[in-house]
Amino acid sequence: MARARDESSPLFAGNAAGTLRLIFYLALAVVLMVLDQRNGWLWRLRYHAAAVVEPVYRLAGLPALGVRTLSVAFADRERLTEQNQRLREDLLLANAKLNRMAAVAEQNQHLKELLDTQHSLELNVQLARVIGVDMGAYRYQLTLNVGARDGVKPGQPVIDAHGVMGQVKEVLPTTSVVMLVTDPEHAIPVVIERSGLRTVAYGSRDGEQLTLPDIPLAADVRVGDHLLTSGLGGRFPPGFPVGEIRSVAPASTGMFLVAQAQPAADIDRSDDVLLLHDQAEPDGPPAPVKPMGPPKDLAPPAGDAQGAPSNQTDTPASKPSTPSAAGGVPR
Amino acid sequence: MNRQRWSLWWFIGTLVFALLLMLVPLPAVLEPFKPYWPALILLYWTLESEDRVTLGLAFAIGLGADLLNGVVLGEQALRLCALVFIALRFRSRLRFFPMWQQTLAVLALLLNDRLLLLTVRVLSGASLPPSNWWISPFVGAALWPFLFLLLDDLRARLRLQ
Numbered sequence: 001m002a003r004a005r006d007e008s009s010p011l012f013a014g015n016a017a018g019t020l021r022l023i024f025y026l027a028l029a030v031v032l033m034v035l036d037q038r039n040g041w042l043w044r045l046r047y048h049a050a051a052v053v054e055p056v057y058r059l060a061g062l063p064a065l066g067v068r069t070l071s072v073a074f075a076d077r078e079r080l081t082e083q084n085q086r087l088r089e090d091l092l093l094a095n096a097k098l099n100r101m102a103a104v105a106e107q108n109q110h111l112k113e114l115l116d117t118q119h120s121l122e123l124n125v126q127l128a129r130v131i132g133v134d135m136g137a138y139r140y141q142l143t144l145n146v147g148a149r150d151g152v153k154p155g156q157p158v159i160d161a162h163g164v165m166g167q168v169k170e171v172l173p174t175t176s177v178v179m180l181v182t183d184p185e186h187a188i189p190v191v192i193e194r195s196g197l198r199t200v201a202y203g204s205r206d207g208e209q210l211t212l213p214d215i216p217l218a219a220d221v222r223v224g225d226h227l228l229t230s231g232l233g234g235r236f237p238p239g240f241p242v243g244e245i246r247s248v249a250p251a252s253t254g255m256f257l258v259a260q261a262q263p264a265a266d267i268d269r270s271d272d273v274l275l276l277h278d279q280a281e282p283d284g285p286p287a288p289v290k291p292m293g294p295p296k297d298l299a300p301p302a303g304d305a306q307g308a309p310s311n312q313t314d315t316p317a318s319k320p321s322t323p324s325a326a327g328g329v330p331r
Numbered sequence: 332m333n334r335q336r337w338s339l340w341w342f343i344g345t346l347v348f349a350l351l352l353m354l355v356p357l358p359a360v361l362e363p364f365k366p367y368w369p370a371l372i373l374l375y376w377t378l379e380s381e382d383r384v385t386l387g388l389a390f391a392i393g394l395g396a397d398l399l400n401g402v403v404l405g406e407q408a409l410r411l412c413a414l415v416f417i418a419l420r421f422r423s424r425l426r427f428f429p430m431w432q433q434t435l436a437v438l439a440l441l442l443n444d445r446l447l448l449l450t451v452r453v454l455s456g457a458s459l460p461p462s463n464w465w466i467s468p469f470v471g472a473a474l475w476p477f478l479f480l481l482l483d484d485l486r487a488r489l490r491l492q
Contacts, residue, residue, distance in 0.1 A: 018420070021386050022386060022412065022416045025389075026409060028405075028408075029406075029409035029412065030409065032408070033406060035404075036403050036405065042397070042404045045398065045404070053398060056351070056354065057354070057399075060351050064355070205458050
């Protein structure tokens with residue numbers, strides 16, 4: 001092949017045009033990064049490019065799927081039998097527990113009805129499968145095989161059999177991305193099961209543990225304590241296992257205790273996860289409680305209260321039995 | 332004519348394959364050892380192909396990788412542009428280096444790439460990565476001779492340009 005471009009690819013010196021182009025592209029990249037950091041365009045773009053992005057994910061997930069299938073296909077009989085046996089035992093145990101819990105749950109339901117609250121122990125869940133895709137340096141994310149078309153919404157909690165895994169971060173038409181609880185940018189309100197202390201568990205830098213950096217020095221926290229979701233903040237419903245405390249030490253500032261916790265969920269190993277559809281109660285004050293008191297028809301005529309609502313603020317105590325006056329006050 | 336078209340498809344195919352390799356997950360133990368495939372393949376084509384690889388192409392591939400990886404748009408575009416620019420500037424010399432020198436040059440390029448990435452990450456507010464994050468360039472450089480010879484051999488066998 002004749003080298004006609006000798007003068008344009010010199011041995012040593014570069015040409016100014018190349019440098020200029022480089023500066024142009026670098027500037028373009030920096031502008032894009034800044035804009036994306038500010039506005040989060042990327043996700044909108046990804047959503048619209050989903051037709052391209054999602055098949056690529058499925059394709060890239062194939063090797064992981066293949067390995068999984070192969071490991072099942074070539075697993076020896078003995079191991080499968082053993083696994084089957086173990087699963088049977090687990091099921092038996094779980095069923096026994098469930099039977100006992102059923103009575104408790106019924107009692108709980110009954111008591112709650114008496115208290116007139118609307119929490120329920122029912123779980124409204126959707127099964128999802130993890131697609132094996134490596135999301136670059138961010139190992140705190142999972143990709144699931146369900147998306148907007150399956151009714152997934154950002155913010156939905158994701159759990160596995162052992163505890164809370166994280167929450168849905170972004171949704172594409174048929175896949176979604178989950179932010180794990182171990183993400184350094186993730187925080188989850190928790191309560192310590194034994195002592196009832198409320199605090200917040202953050203992800204940690206190495207992406208494998210949870211950090212609880214602001215426990216009061218006098219608080220009663222021990223290694224082995226279990227963490228549950230507290231339900232504060234309204235994102236995660238209360239009572240799900242989050243982790244177990246592995247170490248407690250005073251912070252370097254000496255103002256707080258810092259605890260490290262191991263996540264309860266099998267973050268690395270879960271193939272199937274559950275998406276909770278039951279969104280926890282929304283933020284803000286609770287919904288107005290139905291007034292409890294003598295029946296309405298026994299109340300004195302309430303026409304004056306409805307006609308002049310401004311009276312309520314002036315003399316709320318004067319009409320304790322009118323429903324409209326008691327509406328905003330939770331009991 | 333047909334041969335040229337095949338060459339073009341081979342070129343595009345290797346680049347797409349590099350993007351796929353980037354997305355394929357490894358077991359957690361091997362994860363830090365994963366080389367930055369798009370950079371390696373782009374480097375190969377920069378050295379081997381007369382004028383297919385330009386800064387614009389590097390930018391486009393970087394944008395595609397950003398889109399797939401879900402990182403800030405423009406991050407890999409910036410990295411690949413810088414990489415390809417340096418490689419293009421020293422192309423004539425890099426091509427005639429003996430393999431071990433070429434490997435060292437690739438190592439330097441990949442380390443520079445990691446430094447750039449670190450700068451971008453720190454500026455965007457991420458925390459410093461763990462120390463095993465620095466293994467990847469060395470793995471990439473160690474793979475370079477094999478990758479280079481393999482791709483060269485395939486190209487010669489298929490009689491593509």
